[in-house]
Amino acid sequence: MGISEESNTEPLYEKIWVKYTLSRVMDSIILILLVLLLCYRVFSYDDMNHHSYPWFLAFMCESWFTFTWLTIISTKWNPSYTKSYPHRLFSRVAELPSVDLFVTTADPVLEPPIITVNTVLSLLALDYPSNKLSCYVSDDGCSPLNLYALVEASKFAKLWVPFCKKYNVKTRAPFRYFDSNNNEATAPNNSPEFMQEWLAIKDGYEHLCSKIQNATKKSIMLDQEFHVFSTTQLNNHPTIIKVIWENKEGVSDGVPHLIYVSREKNPNHPHRYKAGAMNVLTRVSGLMTNAPYILNVDCDMHVNNPEIVQHALCVLMDPNSDKEVAFVQCPQQFYDGLKDDPFGNQLVTIFVYIGGGVSGIQGIYYVGTNCFHRRKVLYGLSPHHHIQNGNKDLGKSSKKDIIFGSSEEFVESAAQALEGKKTFTQNANLCNSLEAAKEVAASGYEHGTDWGNKVGWMYGSSAEDILTGLTMHTKGWRSESCVTDPIAFMGCTAQDSVVQMAQYQRWGSGLLEIFFSKNCPIFGTIFGKLQFRQCLAYIWVTTWALRSVPETCYALLPAYCIITNSYFLPKDLGVLIPAALLVAFNISTLLEYLKTGLSMRSWWNNLRMSRITAMNPWIFSFVTILLKKLRIHDYAFVVTKKELPINEGLDKNNVNAGGRFIFNKSLVFVPGTTILLLQLTALIINFFGWQPKARSGGQGSGFGELICSIYVVLFYLPFLKGLFRKGKYGIPLSTICKSMGLALLFVHLSMFIV
Numbered sequence: 001m002g003i004s005e006e007s008n009t010e011p012l013y014e015k016i017w018v019k020y021t022l023s024r025v026m027d028s029i030i031l032i033l034l035v036l037l038l039c040y041r042v043f044s045y046d047d048m049n050h051h052s053y054p055w056f057l058a059f060m061c062e063s064w065f066t067f068t069w070l071t072i073i074s075t076k077w078n079p080s081y082t083k084s085y086p087h088r089l090f091s092r093v094a095e096l097p098s099v100d101l102f103v104t105t106a107d108p109v110l111e112p113p114i115i116t117v118n119t120v121l122s123l124l125a126l127d128y129p130s131n132k133l134s135c136y137v138s139d140d141g142c143s144p145l146n147l148y149a150l151v152e153a154s155k156f157a158k159l160w161v162p163f164c165k166k167y168n169v170k171t172r173a174p175f176r177y178f179d180s181n182n183n184e185a186t187a188p189n190n191s192p193e194f195m196q197e198w199l200a201i202k203d204g205y206e207h208l209c210s211k212i213q214n215a216t217k218k219s220i221m222l223d224q225e226f227h228v229f230s231t232t233q234l235n236n237h238p239t240i241i242k243v244i245w246e247n248k249e250g251v252s253d254g255v256p257h258l259i260y261v262s263r264e265k266n267p268n269h270p271h272r273y274k275a276g277a278m279n280v281l282t283r284v285s286g287l288m289t290n291a292p293y294i295l296n297v298d299c300d301m302h303v304n305n306p307e308i309v310q311h312a313l314c315v316l317m318d319p320n321s322d323k324e325v326a327f328v329q330c331p332q333q334f335y336d337g338l339k340d341d342p343f344g345n346q347l348v349t350i351f352v353y354i355g356g357g358v359s360g361i362q363g364i365y366y367v368g369t370n371c372f373h374r375r376k377v378l379y380g381l382s383p384h385h386h387i388q389n390g391n392k393d394l395g396k397s398s399k400k401d402i403i404f405g406s407s408e409e410f411v412e413s414a415a416q417a418l419e420g421k422k423t424f425t426q427n428a429n430l431c432n433s434l435e436a437a438k439e440v441a442a443s444g445y446e447h448g449t450d451w452g453n454k455v456g457w458m459y460g461s462s463a464e465d466i467l468t469g470l471t472m473h474t475k476g477w478r479s480e481s482c483v484t485d486p487i488a489f490m491g492c493t494a495q496d497s498v499v500q501m502a503q504y505q506r507w508g509s510g511l512l513e514i515f516f517s518k519n520c521p522i523f524g525t526i527f528g529k530l531q532f533r534q535c536l537a538y539i540w541v542t543t544w545a546l547r548s549v550p551e552t553c554y555a556l557l558p559a560y561c562i563i564t565n566s567y568f569l570p571k572d573l574g575v576l577i578p579a580a581l582l583v584a585f586n587i588s589t590l591l592e593y594l595k596t597g598l599s600m601r602s603w604w605n606n607l608r609m610s611r612i613t614a615m616n617p618w619i620f621s622f623v624t625i626l627l628k629k630l631r632i633h634d635y636a637f638v639v640t641k642k643e644l645p646i647n648e649g650l651d652k653n654n655v656n657a658g659g660r661f662i663f664n665k666s667l668v669f670v671p672g673t674t675i676l677l678l679q680l681t682a683l684i685i686n687f688f689g690w691q692p693k694a695r696s697g698g699q700g701s702g703f704g705e706l707i708c709s710i711y712v713v714l715f716y717l718p719f720l721k722g723l724f725r726k727g728k729y730g731i732p733l734s735t736i737c738k739s740m741g742l743a744l745l746f747v748h749l750s751m752f753i754v
């Protein structure tokens with residue numbers, strides 16, 4: 001069999017199923033214990049009718065935990081991942097398709113332009129014919145600084161891109177390539193020619209950095225091409241689109257197109273945050289290049305594997321997947337992660353166990369970045385739709401207006417994308433479509449259309465990513481994850497606890513909003529094509545914020561019981577059930593961490609952070625959505641602060657400090673501080689034997705409650721330290737006072753409720 005024949009029969013990608021037997025066994029044991037505990041509570045209720053509140057409350061909380069565990073176990077049950085064979089792609093397809101690359105940035109202060117620039121450079125240098133790539137940057141900050149940085153970056157790209165391709169550089173974000181920890185920098189090729197070029201490139205990059213830095217300090221002169229910014233306000237400005245670089249000759253080894261887009265903002269029109277920005281990019285790119293595939297990344301997510309486009313295309317171009325797979329999601333991993341993951345935000349095990357698990361059902365969630373979409377799916381196509389049907393559905397020119405808006409050019413381009421026609425003419429002049437592009441980037445363009453509702457990125461949640469993926473799964477599409485070695489993209493994650501709390505709070509509310517909307521996964525299964533277990537997986541993720549209620553109640557129970565001398569744990573041998581649960585849960589999670597190659601410390605940190613997250617930011621997420629539903633108060637998308645990578649020498653010694661909790665006056669730390677103060681109160685009361693007499697001669701709190709209380713204190717150790725520390729590492733006095741007030745109120749009320 002000849003090589004070409006062989007590769008014509010072999011698949012472009014394979015789905016590989018993994019069996020984590022140990023995980024399954026442990027998870028099942030935990031489920032059985034949870035059910036046993038619930039049964040115990042029900043059956044022992046009768047003969048001990050002096051059981052009071054705590055018993056009932058514990059039962060309610062444990063029912064919720066059991067339900068959550070069911071969703072987890074179902075999601076994790078048969079994990080899978082894909083293996084792709086890029087070398088087969090080249091012999092299989094006559095011509096590689098084009099891919100549009102989207103980058104979003106929103107705030108030049110929280111998202112320093114040099115970070116965006118690195119992401120863009122890494123995209124421009126992808127190992128893919130450059131005449132098939134076009135990079136669109138959306139700037140919601142409407143900042144001349146971002147435009148300036150990109151213009152300068154495009155100049156540097158003319159050195160950087162050929163250099164990367166010539167020497168097959170692995171790390172294509174310059175700041176990572178020149179990082180002193182990167183052993184690739186000079187290793188592969190020590191020829192004088194290479195060294196000379198290397199030095200020139202390093203020089204060029206440093207020059208670029210210092211130019212951007214100077215511009216940040218001095219602010220940009222608003223003349224010539226920057227004149228348009230002279231009258232702009234953040235929330236009130238016309239559309240600005242600049243073709244920064246056009247690969248006019250369409251050469252395959254040049255620099256891809258680079259286009260800057262700052263969509264119109266008008267205080268009278270909602271701008272829908274990131275989802276709105278993505279939809280504008282979709283339309284603008286539809287007019288300019290209309291590639292059938294779209295890769296989108298956040299401004300901090302640089303390419304870490306230059307061959308990732310080929311890998312993803314293997315999945316998307318497989319003959320079967322055209323009618324099945326909507327998108328290909330690559331993992332979200334982070335560089336310069338703090339040692340042992342003190343804030344539990346590196347999400348490694350979540351990606352392996354939950355991400356892998358859900359990939360084995362209907363497909364991994366879309367997480368907002370590092371994802372390849374099919375344009376036609378974004379335009380609302382359903383799977384297994386013949387093009388003709390697709391046309392009927394989305395067709396009829398009168399109806400297309402309502403769906404896609406009033407731009408005839410765009411409606412035309414959308415029709416072509418839906419039919420899978422090749423429209424990308426390599427020598428087309430991008431500037432010809434500027435006027436049409438400005439029209440579709442206008443703030444009022446979407447009014448009365450299906451954008452954000454049936455087409456494009458979905459509106460109605462600050463977790464637009466999960467919502468958009470869910471809508472696709474509900475239509476019956478699948479998705480695949482694409483895990484490569486090295487990992488495809490790397491980004492930055494919150495570097496301190498304050499930023500982390502804000503991020504979790506936004507996620508919590510965005511997700512819960514989906515659960516309480518018409519897009520709720522439960523409806524998706526009843527009325528749509530969302531598979532049942534996929535529905536459970538979506539319930540697991542969209543109800544994060546709801547967990548705050550049972551988790552907080554459960555954490556308060558031991559303190560309450562000690563203070564009032566009552567109990568919530570079984571008094572007889574039944575106590576072995578919760579004890580076994582505690583042990584099994586800890587062992588099983590610990591084993592998962594160790595198996596993923598993580599440390600024991602990082603296991604504990606994550607365990608602790610899951611509790612802290614559930615009881616602090618998620619309470620506020622819950623309240624936020626409550627207020628929104630009651631139409632009392634709406635909320636905004638708070639952009640996560642991104643930091644430049646830790647400079648050598650400067651912070652390396654300070655890594656411990658980096659892992660330390662910092663606090664501010666935000667209310668988000670009040671629940672945790674209150675819970676901690678209550679446990680301490682309870683422990684003191686217990687120690688000095690100040691408990692009241694057990695009610696009506698019944699039994700009082702015991703060893704179990706004491707252990708639980710201490711366990712909660714252990715989780716809140718960072719808060720405990722915070723009580724005694726000063727400055728940003730200490731809990732502010734105002735927070736302590738508020739928490740003390742709440743704790744006193746709680747103790748006082750407890751006395752009545754027993």
Ligand SMILES: O=c1ccn([C@@H]2O[C@H](COP(=O)(O)OP(=O)(O)O[C@H]3O[C@H](CO)[C@@H](O)[C@H](O)[C@H]3O)[C@@H](O)[C@H]2O)c(=O)[nH]1
Nearest residue numbers: 104105106140273274277298299367368369462463639640
């Ligand atoms: O009005 C806005 C707000 C944000 N963004 C961009 O959206 C991206 C994500 O924002 P970020 O603050 O980094 O949020 P994260 O918490 O890191 O984002 C995660 O969660 C989001 C959903 O909550 C997803 O959209 C992201 O892709 C995912 O990485 C960034 O590129 C922003 O520039 C905009 O373009 N316009």
Ligand SMILES: [Mn+2]
Nearest residue numbers: 298300492640
């Ligand atoms: Mn981010």
